[in-house]
Amino acid sequence: MDIAVIGLGLIGGSFCKAIKAKTAHRCLGFDISQNVCQKALENKSIDKIITENDLDKADLTIVCLHPADTLNFLKKNVSKFKKGSIVTDSCGIKEYINSNVAQLYSDNGVNFVGAHPMAGREFSGFDYSLPNLFEGRSFIIVPTEFTNSETTDVLKSLAADLGFSNIVISSPQVHDQTIAFTSQLAHIVSNAYVKSPTIENESGFSAGSFMDLTRVAKLNEDMWTELFMNNRDALLFEVENIIEKLSEYKNALKENDSKKMHSLLKEGRMIKEKSLMFHADRKKPD
Amino acid sequence: MDIAVIGLGLIGGSFCKAIKAKTAHRCLGFDISQNVCQKALENKSIDKIITENDLDKADLTIVCLHPADTLNFLKKNVSKFKKGSIVTDSCGIKEYINSNVAQLYSDNGVNFVGAHPMAGREFSGFDYSLPNLFEGRSFIIVPTEFTNSETTDVLKSLAADLGFSNIVISSPQVHDQTIAFTSQLAHIVSNAYVKSPTIENESGFSAGSFMDLTRVAKLNEDMWTELFMNNRDALLFEVENIIEKLSEYKNALKENDSKKMHSLLKEGRMIKEKSLMFHADRKKPD
Numbered sequence: 001m002d003i004a005v006i007g008l009g010l011i012g013g014s015f016c017k018a019i020k021a022k023t024a025h026r027c028l029g030f031d032i033s034q035n036v037c038q039k040a041l042e043n044k045s046i047d048k049i050i051t052e053n054d055l056d057k058a059d060l061t062i063v064c065l066h067p068a069d070t071l072n073f074l075k076k077n078v079s080k081f082k083k084g085s086i087v088t089d090s091c092g093i094k095e096y097i098n099s100n101v102a103q104l105y106s107d108n109g110v111n112f113v114g115a116h117p118m119a120g121r122e123f124s125g126f127d128y129s130l131p132n133l134f135e136g137r138s139f140i141i142v143p144t145e146f147t148n149s150e151t152t153d154v155l156k157s158l159a160a161d162l163g164f165s166n167i168v169i170s171s172p173q174v175h176d177q178t179i180a181f182t183s184q185l186a187h188i189v190s191n192a193y194v195k196s197p198t199i200e201n202e203s204g205f206s207a208g209s210f211m212d213l214t215r216v217a218k219l220n221e222d223m224w225t226e227l228f229m230n231n232r233d234a235l236l237f238e239v240e241n242i243i244e245k246l247s248e249y250k251n252a253l254k255e256n257d258s259k260k261m262h263s264l265l266k267e268g269r270m271i272k273e274k275s276l277m278f279h280a281d282r283k284k285p286d
Numbered sequence: 287m288d289i290a291v292i293g294l295g296l297i298g299g300s301f302c303k304a305i306k307a308k309t310a311h312r313c314l315g316f317d318i319s320q321n322v323c324q325k326a327l328e329n330k331s332i333d334k335i336i337t338e339n340d341l342d343k344a345d346l347t348i349v350c351l352h353p354a355d356t357l358n359f360l361k362k363n364v365s366k367f368k369k370g371s372i373v374t375d376s377c378g379i380k381e382y383i384n385s386n387v388a389q390l391y392s393d394n395g396v397n398f399v400g401a402h403p404m405a406g407r408e409f410s411g412f413d414y415s416l417p418n419l420f421e422g423r424s425f426i427i428v429p430t431e432f433t434n435s436e437t438t439d440v441l442k443s444l445a446a447d448l449g450f451s452n453i454v455i456s457s458p459q460v461h462d463q464t465i466a467f468t469s470q471l472a473h474i475v476s477n478a479y480v481k482s483p484t485i486e487n488e489s490g491f492s493a494g495s496f497m498d499l500t501r502v503a504k505l506n507e508d509m510w511t512e513l514f515m516n517n518r519d520a521l522l523f524e525v526e527n528i529i530e531k532l533s534e535y536k537n538a539l540k541e542n543d544s545k546k547m548h549s550l551l552k553e554g555r556m557i558k559e560k561s562l563m564f565h566a567d568r569k570k571p572d
Contacts, residue, residue: 118493138490168490178491181484186495189475191554192531194561196524198467203564204424204454205464207404209472212498217558221551229544236539238482239532245478246529253522258515265507268477271485272503278489 003158004028004050004058006073008036010121011090012064013129016045018162021131025158028058036126045129055080060154062115063089067096067226074101074112083109086151090117092179094142094172096230102144111151114142116175117164118183122218132163139164142172180234187224188239190217289444290314290336290344292359294322296407297376298350299415302331304448307417311444314344322412331415341366346440348401349375353382353512360387360398369395372437376403378465380428380458382516388430397437400428402461403450404469408504418449425450428458466520473510474525476503 003019005012008031019027029046031037037049055061055077063070070091078101081087087110091097094114105112118138121128139159143152152169159167170178194217202210228235252260289305291298294317305313315332317323323335341347341363349356356377364387367373373396377383380400391398404424407414425445429438438455445453456464480503488496514521538546 118491120493120495137493140491166490170491174487175491178484178487181482182488182492182496185479185482186499188535189479189499189528189532190495191551191558192528192535193471193475194554194557195531196467196471196527198464198524199557199561201460201464202468202561204452205404205426205456205461206468207406207423209406209476209502210468212501213472213475214558214561215498216495217554218562219551219555221548221555224551225544225548228539228547229542232539232542236536238484239536239539241482242475242478243529243532243536245481246475246525246532249474249478250522250525250529253514253518253525256515256518258511261514262507262511265477265505265510268480268503269505269507271480272477272500275480275485275488275500276504 001059002026002028002057004030004055004061005046005064006030006061007064007069008033008040008045008126008129009064010124010126010129010133011117011119012062013040013045013126014119014131014133015062015064015090015117015162016040017129017131018134020045020047022163023158023161028054031126040126052077052080056082058082058085060086060158061088063087063091066223067091067093067230071097071100075104078104078108078110081108081110084111086111086113086154088113088115088155090115092116092183092227093231094170094175098142098144098172102146106144106146111148112144113147113151113155114144114172115155115159116140116142116179117159122215124220134159135163136165137163138166138168140168140170140175142170142175176231177234180231180238184224184228184231184235185238185242187216187219188228188235189242190214191219193217287345288312288314288343290316290341290347291332291350292316292347293350293355294319294326294331294412294415295350296410296412296415296419297403297405298348299326299331299412300405300417300419301348301350301376301403301448302326303415303417304420306331306333308449309444309447314340317412326412338363338366342368344368344371346372346444347374349373349377352509353377353379353516357383357386361390364390364394364396367394367396370397372397372399372440374399374401374441376401378402378469378513379517380456380461384428384430384458388432391430392432397434398430399433399437399441400430400458401441401445402426402428402465403445408501410506420445421449422451423449424452424454426454426456426461428456428461462517463520466517467524470510470514470517470521471524471528473502473505474514474521475528476500477505479503
């Protein structure tokens, strides 16, 4: 296939590099920065630089922009894609994208299917992209009501080729609700965690737990604000929930209730162990 | 030196293995489980199994028990140690230990100095102990008002030999206040994090951020309850602080205030970056 990648940042660049390293497909690259395009061409991450007018050359197009830019690009260019070709995205929220483009793409004879590669780094941009960024990670496919099974199958197969080890099919609603917990809440909690005056003394007093809890505090606030504000209800539920749970530990401390503290900690430990067992048991998807 | 290690769990076992692997000192091991003692002797983690009556054989003793057990052991056995020898512990809270034993040890002619090796795993017990557990980690030395500099120097030098890369001298108060933030809060937040009904759908939807945030949710509730309840004021401050900070993100979501969300995220990102720069700049201690 000829695969177009739109936006050669961390995710888009990693798609290009993985396509070139792991498949026989041709990779066409588009980015607003000519500098980045040239770099990608020179280091053979892409076979060809394209413009918006070349979108009809691709059999499959992966849009790798921030949420609002993804939606704008998809809306603006719907008529430029090859009829019958596949268009997908890599946005971290799916209802926002799918609900706005499903009908439009169906009407234009282009096979749209949403996707979310569950991978990232604490760095942004093409320079940090990696051919193995997706190895062992989850790839979530989010069909619209118009997506046919052939389209889903092509994407599944490509994701497996690119190294994703776990391919999940989800509705936009389940995706957004779950991601609010597994990813968005993690970024908020981590970002809030560092906001203690005690961080001034931290150096020399931290072990792995501090590093783990605060790794994703270093985030791209432009992108994450968009993701959060477009998934408000689900994320609000999770933030309110963790505040409520943390308040239980707070009360146990306040009331000097070590029995309560012990039972709170035991409860959390058991939930975590159950979740770990589930991961260990999980079969690889076909 | 002849070094006695009291309690051959994850930390004690790792001390034994590191002493044998990296130094020429002899290692004497004590544990309430004869089974563990035998195993340690057989796999050469220790040179000799000792009882409480052999404590006078050691030039340096490292007590590696849970907080209340550490204090009990130190109080009960003060008269059994060799006069002029060094006794230290590995407890995660220092005021609780130091304030209860400083005078007692001074009166008995034994050189007590508190210590906290900043290392751990999500597993407990001798079977999980490792000779390289301390490599690259911080070792915090917490002298009492009676600790002489020779004692501190012996411990510093041993810690460096065992692989610790960062050796910090602290007062019990600064230690306990800082550890409440860097370690104890991390365990509470992680333990609270998993308590969302959404965890049922988590599998397939999680990337590194979820794994990082919830790694230490799997904790030993017996030990951590002791640590938390003996450091209540400092920990309560941190738990209340993060609840307050999280409430700001909650309000930004509730009020659909993306400008506020953006500025909250940017603030956290900048604090984290500053902390990372500080780590990168930090010189190795001498």
